Amino acid sequence: MVGKRLSSVLSHAANAISAFVDQWDLAMSAAGEDRSSPSAHALLPARLVAGYEDFLGGRFRREQDRYGQLAKTGQKPKVLLIGCCDSRVSPEVIFDAGPGEIFVVRNVANLVPPYAPNDDLHGTSAALEFAVLSLAVEHIVVMGHASCGGVRAFVDNAGEAPPPGDFIGHWMSLIKPAAERVGPPEAPLDLYAERLAKASIIHTLANLRTFPYVRERETHGQLALHGAYFGVADGRLLALDEKSGEFLPISEAAHAKAFATPRF
Numbered sequence: 590m591v592g593k594r595l596s597s598v599l600s601h602a603a604n605a606i607s608a609f610v611d612q613w614d615l616a617m618s619a620a621g622e623d624r625s626s627p628s629a630h631a632l633l634p635a636r637l638v639a640g641y642e643d644f645l646g647g648r649f650r651r652e653q654d655r656y657g658q659l660a661k662t663g664q665k666p667k668v669l670l671i672g673c674c675d676s677r678v679s680p681e682v683i684f685d686a687g688p689g690e691i692f693v694v695r696n697v698a699n700l701v702p703p704y705a706p707n708d709d710l711h712g713t714s715a716a717l718e719f720a721v722l723s724l725a726v727e728h729i730v731v732m733g734h735a736s737c738g739g740v741r742a743f744v745d746n747a748g749e750a751p752p753p754g755d756f757i758g759h760w761m762s763l764i765k766p767a768a769e770r771v772g773p774p775e776a777p778l779d780l781y782a783e784r785l786a787k788a789s790i791i792h793t794l795a796n797l798r799t800f801p802y803v804r805e806r807e808t809h810g811q812l813a814l815h816g817a818y819f820g821v822a823d824g825r826l827l828a829l830d831e832k833s834g835e836f837l838p839i840s841e842a843a844h845a846k847a848f849a850t851p852r853f
């Protein structure tokens with residue numbers, strides 16, 4: 590009996606100490622005292638540490654409640670965006686998205702292989718499966734972009750078999766059916782690469798429809814597929830009209846305003 594009471598007292602004391610330490614930590618960080626080890630900062634690139642600190646003081650501070658809520662309830666994004674790894678085309682930046690809003694898969698040249706249920710390691714297909722079957726996203730957007738290095742690598746090496754170990758070459762062979770539709774490369778190659786990048790978006794949508802659950806959900810109106818193309822230099826976003834195969838500019842007024850308004 591006494592032993593039980595003693596262990597209960599000790600447990601209460603431990604909880605009280607732990608709560609006090611938590612409060613102390615909060616008070617210290619609120620007071621701006623940096624108690625992290627200086628050597629820990631060196632474990633990450635300085636640019637990332639500086640950016641993280643800006644994030645804490647800015648966006649995280651403003652969206653703290655949302656982060657807390659998302660941690661409790663889990664993510665429920667409505668959009669799966671398949672984009673390129675290119676550092677200039679971050680979907681969250683282009684679409685001004687907050688945490689939990691877009692489920693993003695990025696790979697070289699925003700490609701999706703056709704449905705192939707075998708033992709290969711299908712990273713993009715695994716993400717697609719999770720987004721469609723577990724998260725039940727309502728939209729899939731394939732977003733290509735101007736000056737894509739992956740597309741350009743394919744154009745520059747067209748006709749040559751990729752050497753063993755050439756991951757990019759093998760990966761970019763997914764663009765072959767689109768290249769066959771566009772025709773052989775012709776000058777100027779920049780314009781040819783742009784046509785190919787757009788044709789590849791259309792072909793990637795066709796590849797997405799080879800996944801049974803994508804096709805089924807689209808047929809039942811539970812999932813919509815879209816294509817988009819971002820201009821990088823001019824910030825122009827084009828959306829694919831699948832009926833005509835044309836990429837049409839969107840938000841023209843907002844785009845014009847971005848250039849007309851003095852920035853400083």
Ligand SMILES: [Zn+2]
Nearest residue numbers: 673675737738
């Ligand atoms: Zn790219």
